[in-house]
Amino acid sequence: MIHLPKDAEGREIPLGTKVMYGYGGTARNIVYWVFTTDSDLEKEWRNCWRAVTDAGRKLDPELMYLTQPDSWEKLEEDLDRCIKADSLCAYSPSEECSTCVLPRDSQCHCDSLALKAIQERIRKLRGED
Secondary structure (H helix, E strand, O other): OOOOOEOOOOOEOOOOOOEEEOOOOOEEEEEEEEEEOOOOOOHHHOOEEEEEEOOOOEEOHHHOEOOOOOOHHHHHHHHHHHHHHOOHHHOOOOHHHHOOOOOOOOOOOHHHHHHHHHHHHHHHHOOOO
């Protein structure tokens, strides 16, 4: 049985995936997928998936990401959005957050939800996860 390829985070990659991201967030256009069954010339590539890019490069999907990886820059952009809105509700609106009424009522939990998510992102970006 042949399983779908997996990305660097262990997520299954649909074979219709057209773009994957490198560690630094660089997008790679995928033209097609190849499953190698045997190769005398490249034994390290036996029984594995490779993504072939529009530049003809063969990439190991386990070193790529389905979605653009988080970065310090993306975190700063999210925080800038909160600063501009003057509210942590702008960080990551959720159902609970959408019930807020400006000025926010005492039932709003956006601050604690946003701060917890920011804390988790910082830990992950520092490699603590």
